[in-house]
Every structure is written in C-alpha cells, then in structure tokens.
Amino acid sequence: MTIAECLTYNNGKAMNAKDFVWPTVLACSKVLFDLEGATTTYTSVEGGQDYYDGKVPYVSGLRLIDDYTFSVTIAAEKLPYYYDLGYAAFTAFDIAYWLGEGYELKDDGEGCYIAGDFTAEAIKAQMEYARFNAGPDRVSAGPYNLVEFDKAALQATLTINPNYVGNFEGQKPSIEKIVIVKAEDATWADAIKTGSMNFYDTITDGAHINTALDIIEEGGFDYVQFDRPGYGMVNFACDFGPTQFVNVRQAIAKLLDRVEFANTFCLGWGGVVNGPYGTAMWQYKEAEEWLNENLDAYAYNPEEAVALLVEDGWIYNADGSDWTEGNIRHKKVTAEEAGTYAHNITLADGTILMPLIVEWSSSEANPVSDLLKVMLAESDATKAAGLQINQNVMTFTELLNFYYRDSSQGDKYAIPTYGMFNLATNFSSAVYDMSYEWTDDPDLVALGYNLNHLFDDVLDWLSMEMVYGVSPEEPETYLILWQKYMQRWNELMPQLPLYSNVYITMYPDWLEGYEQDSYWGFDKAILYATVAE
C-alpha cells in the first residue's frame, strides 16, 4: 500500500507509512488487551497470533517498504473471504501523541515492531491522556479538530482542520464549527424550537419523527429520510417445544398482522422485511424485485395458520381426543421431540402430547413487547387457533442469559425454557457475515453460535459459502448465494421480523447538500454540506 505524500496531521506534521502501520502492531499486541482493549486484528494479520502470544517480537505480516509504502499479509486461514478488503483498513495515528516520546515503529527485515518500552504500564497514562484529551494539542488527521470537550456539560466542539486535504474524493468540509450536545427525549423539541440546538441526527422513534415534521412544517428546517439497516424481530428457539416445528413458526407468523404491527409501532415510519436484512443494505436494493417474488410475506391469515397447524398434527385435546374449539391444541410427539419441554403430557398408554403453549421471554419496559402482547399473544386469532403464548417479563440481561443458554450465569439458563424472545439487530457494518450462525457443532453451539438452535445443512452451507467461498471479484455469485440464503431462511423462519424503521435527520434549511443514509452517516455527510448563500 502506498500513501499520498501530501498527508499531514492537524498540527502540520507530515505523515508517512509508519503512522499507518504502528496502530496495527499495537492492535496485534497483548499490550492492547492489557489496556482493556478488545481487538481481533492479530487473528487476521499473518504472524499476528505469534506476536500476540509473545513467541516472536515482530509482526511478520506487516512490512515497511519505504517511507510511503508498506505491506500487509493476511493470515492464510482467513482467506478466501468475500470482505477481505476490510483486512486492509489502516488509519494514521501520531505515535508520539498516543504512546509518548521514545517510541518508534521499526522493521529490521522480519516484520514490524514498536521500539521503546512497549508495555501496558509504560504507555497507559499517555494513552489515557490521548484518548480523552480535547484541545489544541490533540493530534488527529480528520476533517475536524476536537477543540473542546466539556465533561460537565457533555458538549463537544469541533472546528475545521485546515490541514485536512480531503476525503477519498478530495472533499473538504465548509461548516466552520460543530457543537455536539446531549439532548433528552422529553425536551429535545423545545430545545430546537428555542434555538438551543438546530440539528438532530438520526431520529428513530416514530412519535419523535412526527414531532420533528411538525417543527419542520413551521419553517426553518429540512430533513433527510433513510432506512434502518436492521429490524426488530421475534427469535424462535428451534430445538424444543412447539417452536421446534417449522409449521408452528410459520403459523405464528400468519397469526400476526405484521404490516399493521409495523405501522402501529413505527407510527408510519417503518415497514416489514421478510428475511434477515435491512432495506438500507445494498444487497436488498439489488435484489428487491427478486425478494418480493420469492420470499413468503406470511401475510396475516388465521385460516392458513390453522391449516399449517393441522397439517403438522396439532389436532388433539389434552386427553388425546380430537381438538375442539376453545382448547389448546396438542400434538403427539416422540420422546426425542418432547425433550425437556415443561408442558408435555404423557397419557396412560405412554403417548406423549405436546401442548401448543409457547413460553415467551419478553424484556421489561419494552413497547414492542406491549404491542406484541396485544396483537399476538392475547389476540382472538391466536386463541381461536388453539395457541397459547405466555408472556414472561424479565430484564434484558436475564433474557440474554436464557437466549444464550449461558450456564456460567446459573444452571437454570442451560435448560431450554423459552421458545420466543423479542430482540432487534442492526447490520451497521457493510460486512454481512453469517458464518457459523447455523453450525451444528455442539462445541460451537455451546460457545453461543447458532442461538436459534436451528440445525439445517443448507442454511449452514449457504452462510459459510457466501463469505468463504466467493471471491470479492464475484459480487454476482455472492448475491445469488445471498438470495438463496434469504429464501431458505424465509422458509424455515427461525425469526419473525416485525418491523424495520425509517429514520430521519432534521437540519436547518440554510444547510445545503446534506445527504445521509445508514451507511453514510453524519461524519461523512457533513463534509458535503454548505451554508446557503
């Protein structure tokens, strides 16, 4: 990699290749871990693991070629990888500012290392200072300088870095000063009305968006709208109880009017997705038509839900007689299917009946849970279908322990207890990597992989092949695998996507050229914004 020779820090000091390489050496070292830093860099750079383990004093995969050129070799086991470009992400930091005087990046022919007293104890104080320092002596290289951070007021002031030569397009900022303030849900609108602030980045709540639009309508403000790169969902445990059966999961999907749910929850600022994607993702934009044609939308249809249950054998009452209206449905199951599910009934002849009761782990003080309770758990359609969903309200930490089946936090968590969890996810990084998420390796499952406990070879293969079997030069092949992955996922329904929000950012109408989306955030978009003449 060769860097441009014109690059400087905000203080005018010229950059060279060493400025880009030493942070990666630090990230490969045990020193960062000792400083409470978490990094995975050492696993992807060749020789990084040996350096991390203290076997060698240098990172062999990092080499200085000349003042402006360096190379990185990626560990063989990390390749091929569809997102391998991410391994080559380097950022410049001033070593004297971050580590202090007396440190230098060196390469004696075998790899790069940091010369000097490179220990956690020696650099901790300077690192702490460098991290939290704000003022004229802060050395950085971005478009803005952090000139002040008022800890008492939680207010950061940024001004243009005159030495910034521009982003990858040569774009420089023109807004002289940015002040970032902390706002509160209850008072942000009054703060905008009274001029305490004039920019609100990424408003996510539907009610707040409507309030913002009211203010915008009064004049003086404008807004940009963009899709969330994720979604809220119900997660199913697919290895025990009724939710182990795909028909039950699909029936639950058909018993919930998701369009209405999304509209109600997002107050019109959101929609429904039918797979594990967000509508802001490039994959979705490329494949939208195909997804609409090939994924089942599981439209609200209680009759079809009942048909799915009947087809799956949920046709008995608790005493083994044929199911009658007003009762909970039961299904004859094998001992293996019955597992540890708490509600099973064993009849006198040894037949095991599983009742259609789903235990739902629901986080406290969560408006999604409240709406889900009304629209699904306690709805007439659900009751009429012979399905009972029991809401169990708990803290989010408790929910996660049951979801992870984390025995380290208590034996009870290791026992499958809940069939449904309401959660949310974001794909805020461009890297869409679902590898190992559907593994059937019990050791990996015990580590927290495949949290849905859905063991499907096709889904597992697609999730691995999508990132490890395709070259970055083959986006078409990648997209075909991505679509197949979505289709298989949609059939098996390990999750029920509930809503995917639409966000807005409101800004003063004298700001021109401000364009933002989920992957092109405020920090990038503001460079292109100008003040109207």
Added chain:
Amino acid sequence: MGKYILKRCGYIVVVFLIISFLMYSLYNLIPNDPARAQLEGLRSSLKPAEYEAMYQSLRDQMGLNDSLMVRYLRWMGLWTDTDGKTFNGLLQGNFGYSNLFKRDVIDVIVDPMSNTIFINIFSTILSLAITIPLGIYCAVHKKKKFDSATQVVTMLGYSLPVYIIALVFMFLFCVNWRIFPVMGIKTAGIEYANNWEAFTDKLLHVTLPVIVMTFGSLGGMTRYVRSAMIEALSMDYIRTARAKGLREKIVIYSHAWRNALLPVITSILGWFLSIFSGSVVIENTFSLSGMGALYWQGLNNNDFELVLAIQMFYSIVSLVGSLLIDISYGLVDPRVRVDK
C-alpha cells in the same frame, strides 16, 4: 465526646464493611457476563476457537472465574489483583473500572459530582432560606389567611411529581417567555471571555432546575418547621417567657425556635448531606450531567463497578451524616449528651 466519636467511627467501619459485602453480593447475584458483553461485537469477526480463547482470557483478566469472596476482597483491596502481586482495590483508592465508559470510575464521577453539588447547594440554601422563615411565620400566624394560602401552595408543590413541575416550568419559562435555556449547563458553542462569563452562563442554565427543585421541596420542610414551631409555641415556658414581658421576637427566635430546632435539625442536616446525590428526573429532564443521571445510566447498562462505587460513597456520606446529626443534637440541646 472524643471517646464517643471514636466508638462511632469504629461502628462506621463495621457497618460499611457489612454494607459493602451485601451490596457487592447483591450485584453479583444479577446474572451478567461483562466478558461476553465486551466481546459480543467482535464475535462475527472471530472464528469460534479464537472467540473462545479471547473469552476465557478476558474472564481471567476480569477475575470472573474466582469465587465471590475472592472477588469481593479484591474489589475492597484486601486480596491481590488478577496479576497476583499487587493490591489494588477500594482501600488503595481504586474505585473500580467503568465498563460503560472504559475509564476508572473516579474519573467518571468527578464532573457529574461537581455539577450535582453546584446545583444542590443553591437549591438547598434557597429552600432553607424560604422554608424556615416561612414555617416560623405560618406557625406564629396559625390559621390566618397567609398560613392557609401557604399550606395550599406548599401542598401543591409537595403533591405534584417533580417531572410535571419541571415540564410546566420549562414550558412557561423556556418556551413561552424564553427566560431560561431548555437544556444543558452551558450554551452550545459559546466562547467565554472570562471566568465570570462562564459562571453566569452556568448560573443561567441551572436556575430553572434549581427553581423546580426548590418548588418541589418547599412543602415538606415548611410544614415540618411549622408543626415543630406550633408545638414549641404551645409549651409552658413560652407562656412564662411572655409573662415575663420578653419581646415577641425573643420569645419566638430565642425560646421557641431553639426548642423547635431539635426535630428540624435532622431534616436540615439530611438536606445538606443530599447535596451529593443527584436527581434522576431533574437531570434527565434538563439534560444535566449529574450523579442521578450517571447512577441511572450505570444501572441501565449493568455497569456495576460504577454503581457500587456511587453507592459506597453514599453509604459513607450517610454513616458520617448520622454521626454528625447525633453530635449536633448535643450542641443544639444541652439536655442531650452524646458522650455515653
């Protein structure tokens, strides 16, 4: 007196140790895995074996694999750190590490604490300056129109939730009349010419929160002072003092107020001690960075070392405060002896 204080200090140490162990144990009962939380964001970029190695190593570094007693003693500074060599706990001045802020707890607490004290000092002084004379005046003019009106107003402040008062006052003073800023403790982007400008700007920002806090606390103390004074004024020695021909001011302030002070002093000292504790509602409503908001943030994010440090601080403040209250009884009322 010295012996009594020494004995009470000994009790404070014992009670503090018991409280600290109970609090530490309670928080550790909450199922939570900070190592898992820290690594969750990196899991997708790690192969399973790498994740497991990092996870175990992080648990070792955080000392999560040790028993509860070892972790408690380590946190207190009575057991060696995870390096097995040094003692680095509460007793050595290490208040812990905030997983949320990725900083030492002491660094996290300093600024919110200064904000909280700044606001509470004004609020406490203002409240006492209003409520004590008001309570005395109402007691002396019991059942007169002013007394009845004061009872209604103070009851209103006492009964209304503080967030309602805050929002109503904010609507009136900030949005309608534009007298005070809506939020924060500093005007965004302002550059001060001198310290006085900075002080007045801060004062402008905290005035409304102080007014709201004061309004909310008027009822309790006014009524408390009033009832203590009414009781004192009904005593025989007041009748005797009046019969002796003493001036009414002397009767009220020297005879009645001195005797009414004993029950009131508990509340007054309690108020002064509460200048260290923030208000979750006020701080969140006005976007102030204070102890209440910080405590709430720590609880919501399972940042237990931060929460524990705050609670231990409050425990000490309470224990020392109760000692001060007991000592003050002896100073205020010669009949109370605290040296036994």
